[in-house]
Structure formats: structure tokens, C-alpha cells
Amino acid sequence: MNKRKLPLVIAIAGVSGGGKTTIVKHLNERLHNSKILFFDDYDFDGPSDIIDWVDKGANYDEWNLTPLIRDLKELQSEPLEYIIIDYPFAYKHSKTSKFIDLTVFIDTPLDIAMARRVIRDFRNNSTETILTEMKNYISHGRRGYLEMLKTIKPNSDIIVDGTLSVTKIGNKIYERIFKQ
Numbered sequence: 001m002n003k004r005k006l007p008l009v010i011a012i013a014g015v016s017g018g019g020k021t022t023i024v025k026h027l028n029e030r031l032h033n034s035k036i037l038f039f040d041d042y043d044f045d046g047p048s049d050i051i052d053w054v055d056k057g058a059n060y061d062e063w064n065l066t067p068l069i070r071d072l073k074e075l076q077s078e079p080l081e082y083i084i085i086d087y088p089f090a091y092k093h094s095k096t097s098k099f100i101d102l103t104v105f106i107d108t109p110l111d112i113a114m115a116r117r118v119i120r121d122f123r124n125n126s127t128e129t130i131l132t133e134m135k136n137y138i139s140h141g142r143r144g145y146l147e148m149l150k151t152i153k154p155n156s157d158i159i160v161d162g163t164l165s166v167t168k169i170g171n172k173i174y175e176r177i178f179k180q
Contacts, residue, residue, distance in 0.1 A: 007034075007080040008177065009072065009099050011087040013152050014106035015145045017117035019162050019169070023106060024086040026170045031177070034082035035075055042067050051140045054147045060092040072099045082177075088148065090155045104173055105153045108162025110145055 010027065012020045021038065028036045046063035047053035053062065068087075075083050076099070089096065090103040108116075114137065122130050153159060160172050 006076050007078075007083045008101050009076075009083045009085065010173070010177065011085050011090060011100045011103045012106065013088050013090045013103060013148070013156060014108055014162060015110065015113045015148050017113035017115070017120065018106045018108035019116075019166070020086045020088070020106060022166055023104075023169055023173070024084050026166050027082075027084050027173060030170055030174065031082045031084070033080055034084055035078070035080055036084045036086070037068065037071055037075070038086040039068070039088060040086070044068075050144050054143050058147050058151065060089050061094050063089075063093060065093055065096050069095060069099070072096070088152065090152045092151060092155055102158075102177065103156040104176075105156035105159045106162040106169065107153060107159050110142070112163065113145070 012024050012027075014020045021040075024036050024038070028034050042065075044063055044065060044067070053059075068085075072083065072085075085100075087096070087100075090105065091097040091100060118130060118133070122133065158173070158176050160169050162169070164172075
């Protein structure tokens with residue numbers, strides 16, 4: 001019996017604005033016979049208050065990731081070589097971790113990540129809206145970013161400097177994939 005090899009599943013993690021989506025798209029262009037999934041394309045059941053969830057210990061299994069798991073299983077049945085997921089949890093969610101072969105944490109300084117996020121998400125907003133978001137980040141939101149640095153970063157197979165160019169980040173990941 002000829003058993004088909006499953007695709008290599010690569011999870012790209014990092015804080016919001018850290019470059020996950022850009023790197024996932026770059027890898028998809030570079031790695032032949034690959035497909036991509038984006039965490040933000042799903043409407044998951046999970047904690048309604050992220051900061052409260054972080055303050056209570058951030059149990060990643062509180063997230064119902066069934067739609068993502070279903071799509072991962074479906075893609076694994078296709079004759080692919082790679083599945084690349086924009087996925088912030090690395091190996092921390094027990095039901096998804098068994099599907100992941102390699103996790104990458106893009107380590108982007110929080111100030112750069114926030115600047116990217118403001119440029120991306122608040123381009124057409126008023127100054128007042130942007131200032132309100134900055135106040136929220138300082139008073140609450142930053143804890144969510146710090147949670148990722150504390151738990152996801154050390155739980156990743158490789159850590160890549162998020163200040164590098166997209167090509168250099170892609171090269172580092174590409175080198176690691178072919179070391180497997």
C-alpha cells in the first residue's frame with residue numbers, strides 16, 4: 001500500500017502587527033504546492049474579554065477552534081506539500097498542536113507592531129479614535145501582547161527578528177523548513 005505523506009504544517013505566530021499575514025503570503029508564494037489559512041478569517045467561540053482571559057492565565061483550550069481544525073484536516077487530504085497558517089497560538093492549543101509540524105514566532109518590537117497596526121487598522125479614523133485606541137493599549141491591551149511574548153514565543157520552534165525584511169525572514173524560515 002502506498003501511504004501518501006501529509007503536508008508540512010507551518011504555523012506563523014506573533015503579536016498583532018507583527019507581520020504574520022505578510023510572511024504567510026510570502027511563504028505561500030515561495031513554497032510550491034502550498035495553501036494558507038488565516039486565523040482572522042474565522043469567527044471562533046472563545047473568551048469575550050481577552051484581557052480578562054489573559055489575567056486568568058490564558059488557557060488556550062478555552063477557544064473552540066473546530067472550524068480551523070476541520071479545514072486543516074480537509075487540506076491534509078489534498079496532495080499538498082505545505083499548509084501555512086497565520087495562527088497566534090503556536091503549540092499552546094491542545095487540539096490544534098497535533099496538526100502543526102513547525103511553529104515560527106515573528107519577534108517584532110511592540111512599538112513597531114503597534115505602529116503597523118495603527119497604519120493598517122486606523123488609516124481612515126479620526127485622531128480621537130486613534131488616541132482612544134492608544135489609551136486602551138496602555139491601560140489594558142498591552143497585557144495581551146506581553147502574554148504572547150511570555151508564552152507563545154518560548155513555545156515556538158524558531159524565533160525570527162520581525163525587524164528584518166520580508167525576504168530575510170522568509171529565508172530564515174525557508175532554511176529551517178529544509179533542515180527538517
